[in-house]
Amino acid sequence: MQTRPGTRPRRARPKSGRPGMWAIRGPLSRRQYWMFAALGLLVPLGLWWIVSSGAAVDKVFLPGPVDVFKRLVTWYTEDDLLSDMGISIYRVTTGFLFSAVIALPLALMIGTFRPVQAVLEPLTDFIRYMPAVAFIPLVMLWVGIEESSKISIIFIGTFFQMVLMMAEDVRRVPLAQIEAAQTMGAQKGETINLVIFQAAKPALLDTLRVTMGWAWTYLVVAELVAANSGLGYSILKAQRFLQTDKIFVGIILIGLIGLVMDQLFRLAHRKAFPWLHLRS
Amino acid sequence: MTTKISIQQVGKVFGEGHRRVEALKDVSLDIADNEFVTFVGASGCGKSTLLRIIGGLEYHTAGEVLVDDRPIMGPGADRAMVFQHYSLYPWLKVMENIKFSRRLRHGRENLSEADVEAASGRADALLALMGLTPAAEAWPNQLSGGMQQRVAIARALMGRPQILLMDEPFGALDAQTREVMHDLILHVHRLEKPTLAFVTHDVEEAIYLADRVVLMAPRPGRIDTIYQVPLPAEREQDMKHTPEFLHLKKEILARIRETSGMKTDQGMLDQLNMEGSV
Numbered sequence: 051m052q053t054r055p056g057t058r059p060r061r062a063r064p065k066s067g068r069p070g071m072w073a074i075r076g077p078l079s080r081r082q083y084w085m086f087a088a089l090g091l092l093v094p095l096g097l098w099w100i101v102s103s104g105a106a107v108d109k110v111f112l113p114g115p116v117d118v119f120k121r122l123v124t125w126y127t128e129d130d131l132l133s134d135m136g137i138s139i140y141r142v143t144t145g146f147l148f149s150a151v152i153a154l155p156l157a158l159m160i161g162t163f164r165p166v167q168a169v170l171e172p173l174t175d176f177i178r179y180m181p182a183v184a185f186i187p188l189v190m191l192w193v194g195i196e197e198s199s200k201i202s203i204i205f206i207g208t209f210f211q212m213v214l215m216m217a218e219d220v221r222r223v224p225l226a227q228i229e230a231a232q233t234m235g236a237q238k239g240e241t242i243n244l245v246i247f248q249a250a251k252p253a254l255l256d257t258l259r260v261t262m263g264w265a266w267t268y269l270v271v272a273e274l275v276a277a278n279s280g281l282g283y284s285i286l287k288a289q290r291f292l293q294t295d296k297i298f299v300g301i302i303l304i305g306l307i308g309l310v311m312d313q314l315f316r317l318a319h320r321k322a323f324p325w326l327h328l329r330s
Numbered sequence: 331m332t333t334k335i336s337i338q339q340v341g342k343v344f345g346e347g348h349r350r351v352e353a354l355k356d357v358s359l360d361i362a363d364n365e366f367v368t369f370v371g372a373s374g375c376g377k378s379t380l381l382r383i384i385g386g387l388e389y390h391t392a393g394e395v396l397v398d399d400r401p402i403m404g405p406g407a408d409r410a411m412v413f414q415h416y417s418l419y420p421w422l423k424v425m426e427n428i429k430f431s432r433r434l435r436h437g438r439e440n441l442s443e444a445d446v447e448a449a450s451g452r453a454d455a456l457l458a459l460m461g462l463t464p465a466a467e468a469w470p471n472q473l474s475g476g477m478q479q480r481v482a483i484a485r486a487l488m489g490r491p492q493i494l495l496m497d498e499p500f501g502a503l504d505a506q507t508r509e510v511m512h513d514l515i516l517h518v519h520r521l522e523k524p525t526l527a528f529v530t531h532d533v534e535e536a537i538y539l540a541d542r543v544v545l546m547a548p549r550p551g552r553i554d555t556i557y558q559v560p561l562p563a564e565r566e567q568d569m570k571h572t573p574e575f576l577h578l579k580k581e582i583l584a585r586i587r588e589t590s591g592m593k594t595d596q597g598m599l600d601q602l603n604m605e606g607s608v
Binding site for chain 2: 229
């Protein structure tokens with residue numbers, strides 16, 4: 051017998067079968083997302099405020115949000131905060147760009163040709179475990195104490211990780227994509243340019259985004275070397291004078307600059323690779 | 331009929347020492363021009379390896395493979411390959427994927443205006459043939475699995491390959507989509523007249539499409555039996571229910587079971603059933 055839809059008697063159903071936000075991997079609307087995100091920022095801020103305003107806590111140990119904000123203002127008006135930020139951003143991006151420009155072709159070669167991988171990968175693996183801080187005396191000896199030395203430290207801190215991660219991105223290009231090109235008559239150079247590099251691009255940009263974060267973590271280390279400006283240098287100097295509020299400002303500013311750069315990378319990703327960000 | 335592909339005592343060994351695996355041993359087969367040959371067999375029988383050797387993506391360690399009486403030297407545009415999946419370029423729209431071979435050097439060499447125009451017309455024609463015209467400006471990841479495979483086939487055909495190699499191209503598709511694709515690929519075969527070598531694990535598909543079904547056996551990979559398909563050249567879905575078809579299907583399935591080296595242990599099954607019922 052055939053049945054037709056719509057003839058079933060109506061029955062009282064449970065309120066809704068839709069899974070709530072607490073279901074495993076459940077849905078979260080945009081508004082709810084921002085609500086929780088704001089909560090995640092405001093709760094720690096509130097706790098900080100409460101703890102720091104307690105009478106038992108010395109300001110040298112833990113300055114409150116208000117103290118930190120006041121210090122931000124005086125740093126901006128009296129101590130030329132913008133030039134500190136500018137020089138630090140300059141050092142980080144320059145060191146980072148040098149890394150990226152050298153790492154990219156190397157990673158393409160390592161991920162494509164096994165002999166190159168055999169020569170370079172163990173070596174890179176070995177060097178990346180060496181602490182970047184320990185290179186400071188050598189950098190001073192070889193590069194001097196100019197601007198280039200700070201850039202060198204950031205380069206050393208990011209380059210070796212970057213090469214390995216990018217090589218992995220290149221290796222993850224599906225073999226079928228490469229072989230399809232070969233059976234369409236692609237030469238070696240064409241396969242690398244038109245397939246491998248194109249296919250790896252989104253992952254490579256993600257790797258750049260992640261390593262940019264690491265470049266910022268090496269800023270303080272880099273500004274240990276005979277610096278007299280910059281956010282990292284200011285943090286170190288503030289430590290000497292027990293200006294805890296200034297340390298807070300420096301750390302928070304580095305965090306914020308990092309956050310902005312991260313968002314810029316994500317925006318670039320959406321613009322450059324629209325097929326990965328389609329609404330289904 | 332002239333021989334298009336001649337496989338002569340081909341052997342393939344992977345690895346060295348105790349990891350040495352003989353993937354193919356003493357495989358000989360002649361495939362005629364415009365013939366449609368399908369390869370079936372238990373896993374590990376080397377059917378994909380053989381296809382990849384013809385495509386120039388693997389190199390055989392013994393014997394010879396000739397295409398038009400010339401030994402193959404690596405992959406080339408005369409032997410296009412269609413893979414099971416992940417072979418489309420997700421950063422190119424459907425039309426750009428199909429025209430990919432035009433961006434390659436050999437696709438640009440000595441081109442006159444008329445050639446370029448003809449190529450563009452061919453891309454449009456292939457798009458229409460595959461029923462993809464409305465999807466020309468879509469990204470591959472917006473398409474269903476069946477549509478993606480149509481793009482892959484159109485792209486492979488774009489360079490007018492004399493040989494089309496297909497490695498389980500419909501293996502990831504659902505049964506209904508697969509039937510549509512079967513008639514489509516038969517249509518392409520009639521229209522474009524490539525020589526077609528097609529690897530599959532689906533015996534029904536192998537019979538329905540092919541002039542000959544080559545059954546391979548594992549350990550070491552070798553050709554076991556070659557079946558001539560007793561169906562008229564023009565295939566229709568209804569033929570799948572004819573006694574000839576069903577008989578051949580049964581025969582091939584039984585032979586694959588025999589050669590797979592895996593037997594169903596009836597005693598063990600009975601024992602499991604007994605324990606389950608207690």
